[in-house]
Amino acid sequence: MRSIWKGAISFGLVTIPVKLYSATEQKDVTFHQVHREDGGRIRYKRVCTVDGEEVPYSDIAKGYELASGEVVVLTDEDFEDLPLSSSRRIDVLQFAPADQIDPIYFAKSYYLEPDAQGAKPYVLLRNALESSGQVAVVKVALRQRESLATLRVRDGIFVLETMLWPDEIRTPDFPFLEEDIEVRAQELKMAESLITTMESDFDPSEYHDTYREALQQVIEAKVAGKEVVAAREEEEAGPAVDLMAALRASVEAAKKEREGEPAKQKRAGGKAKDEDKAASKRKTRKSA
Incomplete structure (x- = not known):
């Protein structure tokens, strides 16, 4: 650094x-604006809107636009005493x-x-x-x-x-904050149950930018001259009609996912042990 x-x-x-x-x-994956026909870079010129002439950077100053549309031009000297x-x-x-x-x-x-x-x-x-x-x-x-x-x-x-x-910091001014929205005790309890079921220690390494990875694959495929196949879009679920039923189903799904984690870890551990045993056998045969 x-x-x-x-x-x-x-x-x-x-x-x-x-x-x-x-x-x-x-x-992030950065792009340049280019001419579609030949890939040439698109450049921008600093042009004055009054006389239409290109302006060198040394002649550019800071301007503050008033509500009337008039512009106050500030120089370096104006900033010195701030x-x-x-x-x-x-x-x-x-x-x-x-x-x-x-x-x-x-x-x-x-x-x-x-x-x-x-x-x-x-x-x-x-x-x-x-x-x-x-x-x-x-x-x-x-x-x-x-x-x-x-x-x-x-x-x-x-x-x-x-x-x-x-x-x-902007003040949130949303109409629903003024509404008297009733939440039933059973719904609140079920929502709290869902939070408890999904609770775990935060490990940032478990998350990654899937969009950036997919975009990088598209670019690599272009470079390799391969056909780019669009990924199938998953249908997004609409808003829940029955809030209680949706919460209950979410809790059950979260529990099943949590229960499946030890099994995955066990399989991963068993696979590692099998690989260790295989490596040990190869080492024994080699020494013999």
Whole structure:
């Protein structure tokens, strides 16, 4: 990984120099716009809508459109006096329980690595924060944008998670929230039973992007000159007419799936034992 920012965690009178890295990457299949006839790339020009001339990047400024349609043009000088932190500090503002911060606020995650001289205070703050069971609420400026963020510990590393500001969170305003919708006690109990039946420890490795995998296969088939066969689409079930019956059927299906897991594991274990026995026999014959 390559660091994208250097700065320091400011914790009281303690300064911890750190490097910042993107903690996530979008695994997506990217495409270019091309000419269907010859595969040539489609390019876009920066053209002024007033005179129709192509504009070099050096002559492009930022413009803010008013409600009247008029545009206010801002220059680099206009941005120089703004109160945006340029000290490259991650200022610790407070410490708070993690469960007090709604995940809807989180925007992007970054890893923080200590510089050589910052390793000891980094580990000190990491251990203290981890034992407290809290997260640090901080303020940081990245890419000309000041953000709130949290510092938490994951696998021995500080994770900086930038946050949205409160006025950036939309208020849900849906008509059904004002309706008096009655849920029967039996329906609630059955729904809770379904949740209990499907409850298990979360293992992210059990899930994968089936669409991306299928798309990659289509591309590979194109490259190999094979015929691309469209996958059969499964019919989506419509909304349940009898909610109680649907819940009951869901619980039964979940139970059957859960009961089948030990059998699968047993078969997998038996297969592994058979393979070990076969390997042992081959080894014995070879030594003889």
